[in-house]
Amino acid sequence: MTDTVLLTARDLTKRFGDFTAVDGIDVEVHKGESFGFLGPNGAGKSSTMRMIGGVSPVTSGELSIFGLDPATHGPQIRARLGNCPQKDLLDEELSVQENLWVYGRFFGLSRKEVRERATELLEFAQLSERRGDKVEPLSGGMKRRLVIARSLINNPELLLLDEPTTGLDPQARHVLWDRLFRLKRQGVTLIITTHYMDEAEQLCDRLVVMDKGRIAAEGSPRDLIVRYSTREVVEVRFDTDDHSAHADSLGGIGERMEVLPDRILLYADDGDAAGSAVHSRELAPLSVLVRRSTLEDVFLHLTGRTLVD
Amino acid sequence: MVGYALWRFVLLRDVVAFRRMWWLFLSGFVEPVFYLFSIGIGLGALVQTVTTDQGMVVSYAAFVAPAMLAASAMNGAIADTTYNFFFKLRFAKTYDTMLATPARPWDIAVGEILWSLIRGGTYSAIFFLVALVMGFVESWWAVLAIPAALLIGAAFAAMGMWATTYMTSWKDFEFINLVIQPMFLFSATFFPLSVYPEALQWLVRLMPLYHGVEIQRGLLLGDVHWGLLVSAAYLAGLAGLGLWGASRRISQLLLT
Numbered sequence: 392m393t394d395t396v397l398l399t400a401r402d403l404t405k406r407f408g409d410f411t412a413v414d415g416i417d418v419e420v421h422k423g424e425s426f427g428f429l430g431p432n433g434a435g436k437s438s439t440m441r442m443i444g445g446v447s448p449v450t451s452g453e454l455s456i457f458g459l460d461p462a463t464h465g466p467q468i469r470a471r472l473g474n475c476p477q478k479d480l481l482d483e484e485l486s487v488q489e490n491l492w493v494y495g496r497f498f499g500l501s502r503k504e505v506r507e508r509a510t511e512l513l514e515f516a517q518l519s520e521r522r523g524d525k526v527e528p529l530s531g532g533m534k535r536r537l538v539i540a541r542s543l544i545n546n547p548e549l550l551l552l553d554e555p556t557t558g559l560d561p562q563a564r565h566v567l568w569d570r571l572f573r574l575k576r577q578g579v580t581l582i583i584t585t586h587y588m589d590e591a592e593q594l595c596d597r598l599v600v601m602d603k604g605r606i607a608a609e610g611s612p613r614d615l616i617v618r619y620s621t622r623e624v625v626e627v628r629f630d631t632d633d634h635s636a637h638a639d640s641l642g643g644i645g646e647r648m649e650v651l652p653d654r655i656l657l658y659a660d661d662g663d664a665a666g667s668a669v670h671s672r673e674l675a676p677l678s679v680l681v682r683r684s685t686l687e688d689v690f691l692h693l694t695g696r697t698l699v700d
Numbered sequence: 701m702v703g704y705a706l707w708r709f710v711l712l713r714d715v716v717a718f719r720r721m722w723w724l725f726l727s728g729f730v731e732p733v734f735y736l737f738s739i740g741i742g743l744g745a746l747v748q749t750v751t752t753d754q755g756m757v758v759s760y761a762a763f764v765a766p767a768m769l770a771a772s773a774m775n776g777a778i779a780d781t782t783y784n785f786f787f788k789l790r791f792a793k794t795y796d797t798m799l800a801t802p803a804r805p806w807d808i809a810v811g812e813i814l815w816s817l818i819r820g821g822t823y824s825a826i827f828f829l830v831a832l833v834m835g836f837v838e839s840w841w842a843v844l845a846i847p848a849a850l851l852i853g854a855a856f857a858a859m860g861m862w863a864t865t866y867m868t869s870w871k872d873f874e875f876i877n878l879v880i881q882p883m884f885l886f887s888a889t890f891f892p893l894s895v896y897p898e899a900l901q902w903l904v905r906l907m908p909l910y911h912g913v914e915i916q917r918g919l920l921l922g923d924v925h926w927g928l929l930v931s932a933a934y935l936a937g938l939a940g941l942g943l944w945g946a947s948r949r950i951s952q953l954l955l956t
């Protein structure tokens with residue numbers, strides 16, 4: 392893999408009136424990489440993706456994609472991008488396959504090429520049987536898959552996926568992850584936004600955690616867990632409405648504690664030892680669960696808030 | 701080259717979508733035909749002849765027919781670039797998707813105006829045939845009537861589209877009716893310009909439909925004069941202005 396920079400953002404900012412949605416972020420994405428923006432609602436993920444996709448002008452700062460400035464080379468950039476927006480905008484006056492055909496023509500594909508590509512992609516999206524149907528009655532997950540298929544029609548070098556698996560059932564989600572892995576192996580660079588920690592861990596080589604328009608942390612999923620969490624976590628639940636009352640009784644176990652409304656998290660490198668320590672205090676918890684630490688814990692540590700799905 | 705004349709595919713999209721709704725084609729041209737029959741022929745039985753502003757004496761129906769041809773071009777054009785355009789712009793979000801491709805706002809404006817011209821032009825052509833069969837076409841100049849109808853359509857399509865970008869709800873379309881209705885009645889459609897007082901005549905001369913009516917009347921009655929070129933230039937200017945304004949507004953609204 393050659394180490395070419397595909398995307399550079401410096402102090403990238405997006406304002407809507409007085410409101411700053413993206414507040415001076417610096418990002419670099421390399422060719423062949425799979426890069427994630429992880430963050431809660433309103434973090435500025437979609438605003439960033441729309442600037443990268445060349446459909447939203449940059450307020451200030453620098454943005455360069457394929458070495459080109461979207462302000463002056465929007466069409467050239469968009470020609471090489473695949474864009475899967477957060478909202479499933481499909482043309483309801485067209486059939487499933489017509490949605491792909493018409494979209495593909497805008498990228499300079501011939502009639503014959505779009506038909507061949509559409510057949511492949513409908514197979515990929517498991518929508519071959521529905522190809523002649525109207526779009527409107529498709530299920531939410533099918534629409535999502537069609538939007539993803541559409542974003543691939545021009546064989547993009549860089550694929551932008553804004554919450555690709557929202558609305559998909561677990562099985563469809565795993566299928567999609569598998570497809571995205573395959574694209575990545577073919578050398579397609581992926582930029583993904585998600586609220587799902589497991590998705591970020593599965594798909595991203597590198598990610599940034601965004602919160603309130605800023606980047607709170609950057610690294611590989613493993614790095615971030617090592618840096619901002621411990622190896623394991625013990626989740627303790629009590630039969631109570633107020634877990635903070637139990638915080639003191641667990642003092643001194645593990646390296647750090649987070650008190651959530653419905654449970655207490657104890658961060659420890661040796662989860663089993665910490666779990667035994669909890670049991671030895673005879674506090675009669677409802678449950679004690681030892682698990683590996685995830686990006687959710689990183690996010691909690693960085694922002695003091697949980698990520699809600 | 702990236703993004704060459706991508707308005708072709710905006711047009712393609714409309715053609716593909718419309719294949720399912722071809723019967724909508726009917727609705728657009730019946731209205732002017734009804735006017736021609738009811739007013740042209742009904743009122744014509746009472747009025748018999750009219751003297752045009754150029755001093756020609758013609759039957760009332762032959763006087764009204766070219767005006768209805770101009771009006772059918774107008775109706776056909778604005779049907780697509782107002783209501784349908786508004787729906788696609790604000791609700792169906794058809795253009796948000798197109799703008800994620802190499803297409804530019806300009807391609808959308810051009811593609812949609814051309815589509816409205818295909819529809820509007822078809823209405824005009826059908827109406828023209830009706831007028832021809834009924835004997836209201838008096839001159840070989842009338843071969844230019846369809847190109848003229850397209851010019852009228854382009855002016856109304858582009859200006860209508862530009863106006864529509866400022867609309868935020870269906871209620872706002874009342875404003876379009878508020879402009880179109882009086883224009884339809886006063887643009888020397890049913891009476892020659894000379895019946896109005898001087899001041900009002902100047903107002904009428906500002907109306908785009910008046911220029912459309914002038915051109916069609918000149919062509920169908922064979923009463924061609926240099927003033928028609930001024931009218932054509934006026935309509936072409938409006939078409940260009942509307943196209944410029946609409947492209948700019950699409951960009952402001954969607955590329956946020």
Ligand SMILES: Nc1ncnc2c1ncn2[C@@H]1O[C@H](COP(=O)(O)OP(=O)(O)OP(=O)(O)O)[C@@H](O)[C@H]1O
Pocket residue numbers: 407410411412430431432433434435436437438439477586956
């Ligand atoms: N066109 C707009 N006009 C005004 N404010 C906007 C616009 N688009 C986004 N915002 C605001 O910018 C902020 C960031 O929105 P954005 O959609 O980028 O967040 P997000 O991280 O994608 O959130 P989510 O996870 O909910 O999709 C929000 O507060 C939103 O209200």
Ligand SMILES: [Mg+2]
Pocket residue numbers: 436437438477553
């Ligand atoms: Mg979003």
